[in-house]
Amino acid sequence: MFQLILKDILLLKKIFLFAAAYIIVMMFLKEDSAVVFFVSVIVVTYMLILSACAHDDKNKADILLNSFPLTRRTVVMARYCSIFVFSVIAIMYYLVIAHILQMTGLSAQAHSVSLENVAAALCAVIFINSVYFPVFFKFGYIHSRLVSFILFFGTFALAPAFFEQADHPLVRDVIHYFPHLSEGKGMAIVAAVMMFLLAVSFFFSLQFYRKREF
Amino acid sequence: MNIIISNSSDEPIYQQIVKQIKNLIIKGELAENEMLPSIRTLAKELQISVITTKRAYQELENEGYIVTVQGKGTFVAAQNKELLKENQLKMVEEKLTEAVEAGKAIHLTLEEMQEILKVIYEEG
Amino acid sequence: MEPILEVRNLRKEFQGFSLKNVSFTLEKGYIMGFIGPNGAGKSTTIKLIMNLIHKDGGEIKVFGLDNVKYEKEIKERIGFVFDENYFYDELTISEVKRVVAPLYRKWDNELFHKYIKEFSLPLKKKIKHLSKGMKMKLSLAIALSHHAELLIMDEPTSGLDPVIRSELLDILFTFIQDENKSVFFSTHITSDLDKIADYITFINDGEIIFSCPKDEIAENYGLVKGPKELLHSDIQQYLIGVKENQFGFEALVKDKQKIKRMAGDNIIVEKPSLEDIIVCFQRGM
Numbered sequence: 001m002f003q004l005i006l007k008d009i010l011l012l013k014k015i016f017l018f019a020a021a022y023i024i025v026m027m028f029l030k031e032d033s034a035v036v037f038f039v040s041v042i043v044v045t046y047m048l049i050l051s052a053c054a055h056d057d058k059n060k061a062d063i064l065l066n067s068f069p070l071t072r073r074t075v076v077m078a079r080y081c082s083i084f085v086f087s088v089i090a091i092m093y094y095l096v097i098a099h100i101l102q103m104t105g106l107s108a109q110a111h112s113v114s115l116e117n118v119a120a121a122l123c124a125v126i127f128i129n130s131v132y133f134p135v136f137f138k139f140g141y142i143h144s145r146l147v148s149f150i151l152f153f154g155t156f157a158l159a160p161a162f163f164e165q166a167d168h169p170l171v172r173d174v175i176h177y178f179p180h181l182s183e184g185k186g187m188a189i190v191a192a193v194m195m196f197l198l199a200v201s202f203f204f205s206l207q208f209y210r211k212r213e214f
Numbered sequence: 215m216n217i218i219i220s221n222s223s224d225e226p227i228y229q230q231i232v233k234q235i236k237n238l239i240i241k242g243e244l245a246e247n248e249m250l251p252s253i254r255t256l257a258k259e260l261q262i263s264v265i266t267t268k269r270a271y272q273e274l275e276n277e278g279y280i281v282t283v284q285g286k287g288t289f290v291a292a293q294n295k296e297l298l299k300e301n302q303l304k305m306v307e308e309k310l311t312e313a314v315e316a317g318k319a320i321h322l323t324l325e326e327m328q329e330i331l332k333v334i335y336e337e338g
Numbered sequence: 339m340e341p342i343l344e345v346r347n348l349r350k351e352f353q354g355f356s357l358k359n360v361s362f363t364l365e366k367g368y369i370m371g372f373i374g375p376n377g378a379g380k381s382t383t384i385k386l387i388m389n390l391i392h393k394d395g396g397e398i399k400v401f402g403l404d405n406v407k408y409e410k411e412i413k414e415r416i417g418f419v420f421d422e423n424y425f426y427d428e429l430t431i432s433e434v435k436r437v438v439a440p441l442y443r444k445w446d447n448e449l450f451h452k453y454i455k456e457f458s459l460p461l462k463k464k465i466k467h468l469s470k471g472m473k474m475k476l477s478l479a480i481a482l483s484h485h486a487e488l489l490i491m492d493e494p495t496s497g498l499d500p501v502i503r504s505e506l507l508d509i510l511f512t513f514i515q516d517e518n519k520s521v522f523f524s525t526h527i528t529s530d531l532d533k534i535a536d537y538i539t540f541i542n543d544g545e546i547i548f549s550c551p552k553d554e555i556a557e558n559y560g561l562v563k564g565p566k567e568l569l570h571s572d573i574q575q576y577l578i579g580v581k582e583n584q585f586g587f588e589a590l591v592k593d594k595q596k597i598k599r600m601a602g603d604n605i606i607v608e609k610p611s612l613e614d615i616i617v618c619f620q621r622g623m
Contacts, residue, residue, distance in 0.1 A: 067418035213391040258511040263536040
């Protein structure tokens with residue numbers, strides 16, 4: 001399975017450069033470091049995952065990988081692992097670039113990142129891909145592009161809308177719930193929900209991919 | 215050892231091989247106990263199916279010309295000396311029959327034929 | 339000794355086409371050519387063996403193991419060479435090796451480099467810059483480097499020039515020197531098989547027409563050429579794929595000895611090439 005992730009990384013060399021450029025530009029464009037971080041991580045992870053899927057589609061990976069001693073389960077598992085691998089890479093990128101910019105004095109602000117920021121970004125990434133992957137595994141890359149597009153832009157459209165509805169009782173409860181919990185407990189609950197979401201998503205992805213015929 | 219096969223001949227390839235190896239043995243070009251190439255090597259060199267070479271060797275073995283030793287290879291069988299001589303004589307007879315028929319066709323006499331035979335024999 | 343590949347009563351239904359009762363067996367140490375016109379079911383059969391599609395009925399066993407249950411074990415021991423895409427375009431040959439090698443338990447790095455040298459493959463070049471022939475050789479190099487026992491090849495020579503095709507045959511001949519290894523070679527370029535195949539399995543319209551040693555085909559099947567009058571005689575029922583021209587007809591027969599006895603001097607019977615057989619069967623009875 002790690003070989004499959006290695007394969008993705010080897011293929012995405014160009015994207016890594018583009019990602020760095022993107023982050024730098026974002027840092028100069030926006031002031032709110034939390035927002036910059038959130039958006040950067042989601043966008044970079046999105047770019048990496050989707051490019052990897054595009055490469056697979058272009059090179060008929062379904063047939064190619066099938067000829068190796070790899071089960072379809074491994075193939076699906078590798079995609080899910082890549083969510084974490086790529087988002088960690090995106091986060092690292094961000095931190096390194098922020099650090100460099102700060103050291104060289106190019107940037108006025110300190111782009112610091114809190115644990116909540118990381119958690120929020122991870123949640124968004126996990127959410128987006130948990131919905132995307134089952135569609136991807138059922139219909140293939142080309143027919144799931146629309147879904148990924150909607151998910152991606154939907155997240156950015158919804159997030160501000162979510163915060164604008166701060167007066168709505170349910171939203172207020174959700175927003176107030178978390179800070180009131182002890183940090184560990186809040187994190188644990190969120191983590192559990194996300195894991196559950198991933199597990200359900202994985203289950204469906206696996207079923208769909210296993211049934212597919214090439 | 216030379217084996218040349220024709221793909222376009224009507225004669226099945228395995229038979230061509232059988233004939234040629236038989237000839238080599240009768241002529242003495244393949245000595246007793248000499249090792250023959252494996253069926254796979256032969257197939258590869260001649261660019262033919264291994265089933266064909268297998269069949270050829272099978273027939274040669276059935277007729278007693280070669281023998282296969284498990285794990286060691288295929289060898290020219292210890293030839294029954296009389297049988298070998300007999301086969302060699304048969305070959306000479308066949309060739310002479312051809313020559314006689316050719317001679318009779320142009321009306322050569324026995325003496326004329328013997329003359330020709332003498333010259334050729336002493337030449338070679 | 340169990341066969342290396344065994345297909346029994348394989349069934350697969352699509353809209354408008356189905357694979358019916360496909361059965362054949364390949365023993366260790368032989369090369370089987372899998373031939374048939376386009377659309378006959380060659381690719382479908384291979385996809386079923388490779389588990390790219392799911393069968394509706396029947397059994398497929400590789401190395402005596404069920405091809406679905408033991409998919410991973412089987413794929414450790416087979417090499418697959420196919421005609422279309424080979425590897426990721428953007429990777430170099432060494433990168434491909436880096437990704438693929440650890441997937442196999444029996445990977446032999448030294449052997450891989452030996453083949454790279456033998457086939458003159460440039461390690462630092464990207465796949466997309468390789469010619470079709472080089473891509474095919476890379477597939478082979480990889481297949482051979484993990485000591486594959488069975489090579490499954492799906493139209494490996496289409497689009498390749500005769501020189502490379504001949505080189506491929508040489509490689510296969512060497513491969514088959516080990517009598518525990520086999521090759522299953524699907525193609526519609528039958529001239530390649532005329533030389534190298536030990537067995538021929540012919541599929542047409544989803545059904546196996548015959549599966550037998552190649553020599554037997556030449557001994558039994560015949561290409562009959564004769565006067566048109568004979569088309570109305572007894573032998574008509576035995577003629578496959580009749581082609582008439584102004585001066586006579588040409589057709590395939592399964593039992594040439596029989597037809598020779600029936601028609602005697604009126605006909606010429608020639609050795610059919612594999613191509614003749616495919617063409618006549620496609621023309622129909």
